[in-house]
Amino acid sequence: MNEPQIAEPEPLRALIQALRRLPGVGERSARRMAYHLLQHDLVGADQLSRALEHATTALQHCQRCNGFTVQTICETCANPRRDPALLCVVETPADQNMIEATHGYRGLYYVLMGRLTPLEGIGPDALQFDRLLERAGDGQVQEVILATNFTAEGETTAHHLAEMLSSQGLKVTRLARGVPAGSELEYVDPSTIAWALMERRAT
Amino acid sequence: MNEPQIAEPEPLRALIQALRRLPGVGERSARRMAYHLLQHDLVGADQLSRALEHATTALQHCQRCNGFTVQTICETCANPRRDPALLCVVETPADQNMIEATHGYRGLYYVLMGRLTPLEGIGPDALQFDRLLERAGDGQVQEVILATNFTAEGETTAHHLAEMLSSQGLKVTRLARGVPAGSELEYVDPSTIAWALMERRAT
Numbered sequence A, B: 001m002n003e004p005q006i007a008e009p010e011p012l013r014a015l016i017q018a019l020r021r022l023p024g025v026g027e028r029s030a031r032r033m034a035y036h037l038l039q040h041d042l043v044g045a046d047q048l049s050r051a052l053e054h055a056t057t058a059l060q061h062c063q064r065c066n067g068f069t070v071q072t073i074c075e076t077c078a079n080p081r082r083d084p085a086l087l088c089v090v091e092t093p094a095d096q097n098m099i100e101a102t103h104g105y106r107g108l109y110y111v112l113m114g115r116l117t118p119l120e121g122i123g124p125d126a127l128q129f130d131r132l133l134e135r136a137g138d139g140q141v142q143e144v145i146l147a148t149n150f151t152a153e154g155e156t157t158a159h160h161l162a163e164m165l166s167s168q169g170l171k172v173t174r175l176a177r178g179v180p181a182g183s184e185l186e187y188v189d190p191s192t193i194a195w196a197l198m199e200r201r202a203t
Helices: A010-020 A027-040 A042-058 A093-099 A129-136 A150-166 A190-198 B008-018 B027-040 B042-058 B093-100 B129-136 B151-164 B190-198
Strands: A083-090 A107-112 A143-146 A171-173 B083-091 B107-112 B145-146 B173-174
Touching: A010 A027, A010 A107, A027 A042, A027 B093, A042 B008, A042 B027, A042 B042, A083 A093, A083 A129, A093 A107, A093 B027, A107 A129, A129 A150, A143 A150, A150 A171, B008 B027, B027 B042, B027 B151, B083 B093, B083 B129, B093 B107, B093 B129, B129 B151, B145 B151, B151 B173
Parallel strands: A083 A107, A083 A143, A143 A171, B083 B107, B083 B145, B145 B173
Antiparallel strands: none
């Protein structure tokens, strides 16, 4: 419906196609973004072009936690005040940030950079579970905390990791499920309450 | 809330900031896009970087219609089979495409690349209305069809242009308002029906 009837100049078409590769961006949004950059924000277009080039060449994966870094070992992993006995496994750097935001965790991290999604062909190999196994088996890690999301895919990933890691004799834990802080029971979904009941604890 | 607690490497932070300049992209989406490109689509990141650079250097505004082109005069304006007596004014190239999709218009175009939005400081000068005035006064144009959007801002723009162009002795028309093709009156909003009544025509 929004297919161009007038032949778009090639550089514009190429830009729209490139923008469409961004997650959540369809034909219409890509066209809007392209028009915006070309008409109103040439500085922004230039900035984005350079930032992409710089990021793709300068960033690498931390050899220890797999997160993005410009060094071989990232600042968090290199921090001597972090507890090397605790390793928290998250799906993305964004999840890692959320855990840091609690100011309640002083251990280290491992970033999967994804989750098991067999339907998309993302299995243990694609996520390099062997790297995590090696990292967790460094002799210092005593507990692996699985902090993957509480979605179907995140749970599957946690289940798979739990089996893999505990078979190596490691202590494996999972973030607690329960009623969110500050919420009224009336507005909490029943499956969350069911979990909270099952995992109830002595006061 | 999603502010990074862990210091993000500079190239990653720069990329996220650059992505935030895209329309409709906030902090969270920008971060998701950055992770996606870096983790799953390095080829796409490279492609986007090049496309941006190519588009910003190669594209210019057509001297006649103000649309994007790689030549001085775009293909549409240079097409001798187009009727030079008709000039259709649209807000964006996307709107131009929609009119072309009707296959019912053989005249030429002028692309405003925006609309009057006084609150954002976008007035007649920013939209270079003088260029349109010059274009419409080429001696060949006999009718200017205002096809700006039927939003408050589009209507204001059309009103302003109508006054400006008709004061130069040009015939100025506006796209008809009325009931959309294929729609049932029961589901059409009252203001549209009011317009359709006022502008009713003999069968």
